[in-house]
Amino acid sequence: MSQQTTREIINGIRGTKTVPGVCMICPWHCPTENFVKDGRIEYVRGNEYAANRTTRCVKGISSIHSSRDKDRLLYPMKRNSAGVHERISWDQALTEIAGRLKKIKDEFGPESLVSLFHLDSNEMFTHQLFGHLYGSPNLSGHGAACDQDRRLAALSTFAHPLPVKDYANSRFVMLWGADPFGPNEALHENRELLEAMKRGCRLIVVDPNRSRTAEKAHIWLPIKPGTDGALALAIAHRIVETQSYDKSFCDEWVHGLAEFSEHVLSNGYTPQWAEGITGIAKETIIAVADEFAATKPALMDGLKGLVNYTTGLDALRTVFALNVITGNIDGPGNLILKEMSPLGFPLEIPEEEATIPEKPPIAYGMGYPLAPDLPTQLLPKAVLEDDPYPVKALFFHVCNPAMSDPNTRLFEKMMAAVELSVTVDIYMSETAQLSEYVLPEASTYERAEVRESMWAGPQTVLAQPAIAPLGESRPYYEIIKGLAEKMGYGAYFAWDSWEDWARTCTAYLPVPYEELKEKGVWEGELRYRKYNTDGVPTSTGKFEVYSTMFEEMGYHPLPVFNEEHRVKPDADYPFQLVNCKMQYHCGTHTQNNPYLMAIVGENYVEINSLDAARLDVREGDLVEVASPHARATIRVRTSEAVQPGVARVPHGHGFGRRFGSIARGRGTHINPLFETRANPVSGGISFNECKVKITKA
Numbered sequence: 001m002s003q004q005t006t007r008e009i010i011n012g013i014r015g016t017k018t019v020p021g022v023c024m025i026c027p028w029h030c031p032t033e034n035f036v037k038d039g040r041i042e043y044v045r046g047n048e049y050a051a052n053r054t055t056r057c058v059k060g061i062s063s064i065h066s067s068r069d070k071d072r073l074l075y076p077m078k079r080n081s082a083g084v085h086e087r088i089s090w091d092q093a094l095t096e097i098a099g100r101l102k103k104i105k106d107e108f109g110p111e112s113l114v115s116l117f118h119l120d121s122n123e124m125f126t127h128q129l130f131g132h133l134y135g136s137p138n139l140s141g142h143g144a145a146c147d148q149d150r151r152l153a154a155l156s157t158f159a160h161p162l163p164v165k166d167y168a169n170s171r172f173v174m175l176w177g178a179d180p181f182g183p184n185e186a187l188h189e190n191r192e193l194l195e196a197m198k199r200g201c202r203l204i205v206v207d208p209n210r211s212r213t214a215e216k217a218h219i220w221l222p223i224k225p226g227t228d229g230a231l232a233l234a235i236a237h238r239i240v241e242t243q244s245y246d247k248s249f250c251d252e253w254v255h256g257l258a259e260f261s262e263h264v265l266s267n268g269y270t271p272q273w274a275e276g277i278t279g280i281a282k283e284t285i286i287a288v289a290d291e292f293a294a295t296k297p298a299l300m301d302g303l304k305g306l307v308n309y310t311t312g313l314d315a316l317r318t319v320f321a322l323n324v325i326t327g328n329i330d331g332p333g334n335l336i337l338k339e340m341s342p343l344g345f346p347l348e349i350p351e352e353e354a355t356i357p358e359k360p361p362i363a364y365g366m367g368y369p370l371a372p373d374l375p376t377q378l379l380p381k382a383v384l385e386d387d388p389y390p391v392k393a394l395f396f397h398v399c400n401p402a403m404s405d406p407n408t409r410l411f412e413k414m415m416a417a418v419e420l421s422v423t424v425d426i427y428m429s430e431t432a433q434l435s436e437y438v439l440p441e442a443s444t445y446e447r448a449e450v451r452e453s454m455w456a457g458p459q460t461v462l463a464q465p466a467i468a469p470l471g472e473s474r475p476y477y478e479i480i481k482g483l484a485e486k487m488g489y490g491a492y493f494a495w496d497s498w499e500d501w502a503r504t505c506t507a508y509l510p511v512p513y514e515e516l517k518e519k520g521v522w523e524g525e526l527r528y529r530k531y532n533t534d535g536v537p538t539s540t541g542k543f544e545v546y547s548t549m550f551e552e553m554g555y556h557p558l559p560v561f562n563e564e565h566r567v568k569p570d571a572d573y574p575f576q577l578v579n580c581k582m583q584y585h586c587g588t589h590t591q592n593n594p595y596l597m598a599i600v601g602e603n604y605v606e607i608n609s610l611d612a613a614r615l616d617v618r619e620g621d622l623v624e625v626a627s628p629h630a631r632a633t634i635r636v637r638t639s640e641a642v643q644p645g646v647a648r649v650p651h652g653h654g655f656g657r658r659f660g661s662i663a664r665g666r667g668t669h670i671n672p673l674f675e676t677r678a679n680p681v682s683g684g685i686s687f688n689e690c691k692v693k694i695t696k697a
């Protein structure tokens, strides 16, 4: 007798039907299962055929509310002459937007449209309409506010944008400014890390804050904020000096070891030098370097705690170089250069129908030719000054730079200046409030997605609509299809149902469509050391610790520690403001969620209890946090987890959520305090470079 799957057991008990989906709350996009009865989502969990098995985090489980939230956008809206958004029909919205886009293209060229998005796989429809057909080179994700520096460091070292972690097979893991046990990174990775630690894997955490991950680490290095690059270079110095790198691997697969070695030695990046900068004792640096070099397999990686400084890009280049020179790359227990599934485009657009833009992407003109994503924090200045060229239309798809970028006031000015602004979202976000047209998207429970997952091997997720869209909301692919028809491109978007394009996208997978549909995921083989068979797609054919890409563009080919651009606390503004994420929230979409808001309903500033005593404030008091640019009032939490002199604030809360009855009036929007600061090479936002003073409110 065949055994019942747990899906079948749950459906038997609840009288439900399972529809595979995907979680879109945070960037890990876990494959999910939705259990549906009578057009309502009754229960959700992780997909049992995916690496998470059946688990989801608290944010993911709680997101069931978004399938029922009465505060969601339910119909298209247009701002009237009094500045109020009023309901219009889909036909009016799409006809007017299409007409205005055509006029803008005729007058200013296709590059005058900038289309911004988060991480939605349905963005492929925007790429086909606004990219291939309309001809804009300015389609960009939100990377500048997130992993921009990590991606550029990875591209320059590995020619791969997204190394992932094979904790399961590792014996030494060193995490820099990453807190996977806190606000969650990929759930299966966290479980694998804990299991590896039970088997003896060592965990070293570099973080100014005693994060949840730091609490579980064998060694926590409480580094001074923004100085990780000095520590990484000192570890490199020790490994080069003792020649404890992997010589035979370097001979075959590493470009620039000699230059890298000479660079770290001749510049005096010694552990002693780093001790004075980082606050980490030289003996500790030597011990960690020796252990890392002696332990295989190992991996080192960093994330937002590292990249939110102007020193972050070179810090990560050094961290990635350390993986490479010790031969710890793409093998079991290393950083893995993820292989993608063989997915196709949903539409076929003949080459002769594509519009080739005459001008380069706007990031080039801004002086960031290597930026993986548009430095969105610099967009307002570019738009307001028509530099490098006019931008007249802004299209936002579930991204909210009014909340996620610094210098909110400048963003508002830009929104008032453009000729056309459109936001597609499931909520009336702050960016939607500033847009002329607001289009309601169906939630993840009501739409299809074909996407690559974050698992280390190739893995496709086929998420399917589980319930009907709320109100008049539409899946994104229907919105783009409608717009394409009005713009005269309807012939290319001629599918009848989502399954037509989903079949096209997945046609090259070695799995029958019906099986993929039933399981919701397809997983290929996780191949290790692919460089042995496929090579390394850098210009030298090797992993580069001396970057030819940087050299060609006139940047330093080797990583340095340069504090020239850093903002540090001073006598007038004695605190370093750093941002973080909460375990229970992600961006703004979780803030109208009653379950999550019942756990934590607002953000706060965390300061060390010694600082709190000096300022005469106690847990729960209101304080004013002021930077040279703006001020904000927020509640205090006292904690030993942050160092004296550091003020830590979870970002993405507060501001003007007019339509969110649960979120309204809760929390403090901290981003107006930040100056517009960018890494000079990547254009990534240096969020943590903000000095503030704190006084009792």
Ligand code: SF4
Binding pocket: 023, 024, 025, 026, 027, 028, 029, 030, 055, 056, 057, 058, 059, 060, 061, 184, 185, 186, 187
């Ligand atoms: S980690 Fe949590 S919020 Fe993020 S995608 Fe997975 S279930 Fe969703």
